[in-house]
Amino acid sequence: MHPSVLIVACDGRPSDFMADPSLSRNLTWVHTTPGESVVAAMDRHQPGLVLVYSGTAANSRVLASVSHIKRRFPTTPVFLVARESSESLAIGALKAGVDDYFKYPLRAKALLAQIEQKLGSDNENLSKGTLSKDASKGYFPGKLVGESRIMEEINGLLERIAIVDSTVLITGETGTGKELAAGIIHTKSTRTRQPMVSVNCAALPDSLVESELFGYEKGAFTGAVTPTRGRFEQARGGTVFLDEIGDMTSLAQAKILRVIEEKAISPLGGGDPRPLDFRLVAATNRDPETLIAEGVFREDLFYRLNVARVHMPSLRDHPEDLPSLVAHAIDCLNLKFGRRVKGLSTAAMDALGQHSWPGNVRELMNLLEATYINMPADTIHFADLPVQFQRCLEDSRHMPENERAAILSALMETNWNKSTAARKLNWSRMTLYRKMAKHRIVEERRHP
Numbered sequence: 001m002h003p004s005v006l007i008v009a010c011d012g013r014p015s016d017f018m019a020d021p022s023l024s025r026n027l028t029w030v031h032t033t034p035g036e037s038v039v040a041a042m043d044r045h046q047p048g049l050v051l052v053y054s055g056t057a058a059n060s061r062v063l064a065s066v067s068h069i070k071r072r073f074p075t076t077p078v079f080l081v082a083r084e085s086s087e088s089l090a091i092g093a094l095k096a097g098v099d100d101y102f103k104y105p106l107r108a109k110a111l112l113a114q115i116e117q118k119l120g121s122d123n124e125n126l127s128k129g130t131l132s133k134d135a136s137k138g139y140f141p142g143k144l145v146g147e148s149r150i151m152e153e154i155n156g157l158l159e160r161i162a163i164v165d166s167t168v169l170i171t172g173e174t175g176t177g178k179e180l181a182a183g184i185i186h187t188k189s190t191r192t193r194q195p196m197v198s199v200n201c202a203a204l205p206d207s208l209v210e211s212e213l214f215g216y217e218k219g220a221f222t223g224a225v226t227p228t229r230g231r232f233e234q235a236r237g238g239t240v241f242l243d244e245i246g247d248m249t250s251l252a253q254a255k256i257l258r259v260i261e262e263k264a265i266s267p268l269g270g271g272d273p274r275p276l277d278f279r280l281v282a283a284t285n286r287d288p289e290t291l292i293a294e295g296v297f298r299e300d301l302f303y304r305l306n307v308a309r310v311h312m313p314s315l316r317d318h319p320e321d322l323p324s325l326v327a328h329a330i331d332c333l334n335l336k337f338g339r340r341v342k343g344l345s346t347a348a349m350d351a352l353g354q355h356s357w358p359g360n361v362r363e364l365m366n367l368l369e370a371t372y373i374n375m376p377a378d379t380i381h382f383a384d385l386p387v388q389f390q391r392c393l394e395d396s397r398h399m400p401e402n403e404r405a406a407i408l409s410a411l412m413e414t415n416w417n418k419s420t421a422a423r424k425l426n427w428s429r430m431t432l433y434r435k436m437a438k439h440r441i442v443e444e445r446r447h448p
C-alpha cells in the first residue's frame with residue numbers, strides 16, 4: 001500500500017504537483033473535507049506524513065498551521081511546500097518544527113525521495129527498536145557533541161545512568177539536548193532493543209490523557225472502533241520519555257503518578273489493570289523546585305521522577321563547544337542537502353561567537369539549516385548567514401544602554417532567576433531571553 005500524505009492547503013489547491021504522475025503513482029493523497037478540522041482529518045486518515053501547502057497565504061497563517069499540527073501530532077513528519085518562498089518563512093517554518101521545506105519550482109522527484117526517505121528511516125528505526133520514531137527526529141550523534149569539561153562530565157554521567165535502569169529527570173533550557181540525552185540513555189541501556197516512546201506532556205489535554213497514555217478498548221467511547229494501545233504499552237519493555245513534564249495538567253500528573261506506583265495500566269473500557277515493564281525518563285525546561293513551590297507540580301511525583309538527575313547546560317555556559325557543534329551540524333546538513341560545505345569563514349564563526357544563543361543548540365542547528373537554504377558555496381561566509389541573524393547582531397551593537405541596565409539589575413536582584421526577573425520587568429520569559437540575546441547578556445556563573 002502507498003504511504004498516505006495529508007494535504008493541508010493554507011490557500012488554493014496544489015493541483016499541479018498532486019497530479020504529477022510520479023507522485024500520484026507512489027503516494028495516496030488524502031484531504032480535509034469542507035469544514036473538517038485538520039485534527040479530525042488526521043484522526044480519520046492517520047496519514048504517514050502531512051504536507052502543508054502555503055499557496056499565497058500570509059506567513060503567519062502558514063506557520064500557525066505547522067505549529068498546530070506539530071503540537072498536536074509531534075511524531076508525524078510535516079513538510080512545507082512554499083509557493084512564495086522567503087527566508088523569514090523558511091526560518092519560521094524550521095522553528096515551528098517543520099521536518100523539510102520545499103519551494104517552487106517544485107521538483108516532484110526530490111519531494112518523493114524525501115518523503116520516502118523520511119517514512120523509510122522512521123520505520124527502520126522503529127523496527128530496529130533502537131530509537132522510536134519520536135526520538136529519532138533531528139540528528140542522533142550517539143553522544144553529546146562537545147569536548148568541554150562540562151560536556152565530558154555529562155557524557156560520562158549519561159553512560160553511568162544508562163546501565164542502572166533508574167528513573168531519570170533531565171532539566172535544562174529549551175534546545176540544550178534533553179531529548180537527545182534521553183535517546184542516549186535509552187540506546188546505551190539494556191532496553192535498547194525495545195522501543196523508546198515519547199510523550200509530549202504539554203500537548204496532553206485532560207480529555208485525551210487516558211486514551212493517549214493507556215489506550216482504549218473497542219467501544220470505550222463513540223469513535224473507538226478498534227482497540228488502541230496507549231503510549232506506555234507501545235513502549236513495553238523499553239523507555240517512556242515524558243517530555244515537558246513541567247507543563248502537565250494536574251489530572252495528567254495524578255495519572256502518571258499512579259502508573260509509576262502500580263507499574264500497571266488500565267485502558268479505557270478495559271477490565272483489570274495490565275502489568276507493564278518500562279523505564280521512565282522525564283524532562284522539563286522549567287525549574288521543578290520552583291514549580292513545586294508555586295504549587296503547580298506535585299511534590300510526590302517529583303520525588304518519583306527525580307531519582308537520577310541530569311542538568312543540561314545552556315550553550316552560553318560552554319561556548320568552547322561551538323566549533324565542534326558547528327562541525328557536527330555541517331556534517332549532518334551536507335548529508336541531508338547533498339552538499340559539500342567545508343566550514344565557516346573566520347568572520348562567520350566570530351559572529352556565531354558573539355551571539356548568546358537563548359535557543360541553545362537547537363537555535364544553532366536551525367540557523368545553519370536556514371543558511372543551507374541560501375545555498376552557500378563550500379565555505380559559509382558572514383553574508384550567507386540569515387539576514388535576521390545579521391541584523392540581530394548589528395542591533396546588539398547599537399543597543400539602548402538603559403534597557404540593558406534594567407535587565408542586568410533585574411537579573412542581579414533575582415540571583416539570575418529568569419522567571420522572576422521576567423516578571424519584574426513585566427515581560428514573558430521568552431521576551432527576556434530574546435532581549436538578553438539582543439544585549440549579549442550572559443550569565444557568568446556556572447550551574448552547580
Ligand SMILES: Nc1ncnc2c1ncn2[C@@H]1O[C@H](COP(=O)(O)OP(=O)(O)OP(=O)(O)O)[C@@H](O)[C@H]1O
Binds near residue numbers: 141146176284
Ligand atoms: N550536545 C549536542 N550534540 C549534538 N546535538 C545536540 C546537542 N545538544 C542538542 N543537540 C541537537 O539540538 C537539537 C535540540 O535538542 P533537543 O530536542 O534534544 O533539545 P531539548 O532540550 O529537548 O529541547 P526542548 O526543551 O525545547 O524540548 C536536536 O537536533 C539535538 O540533536
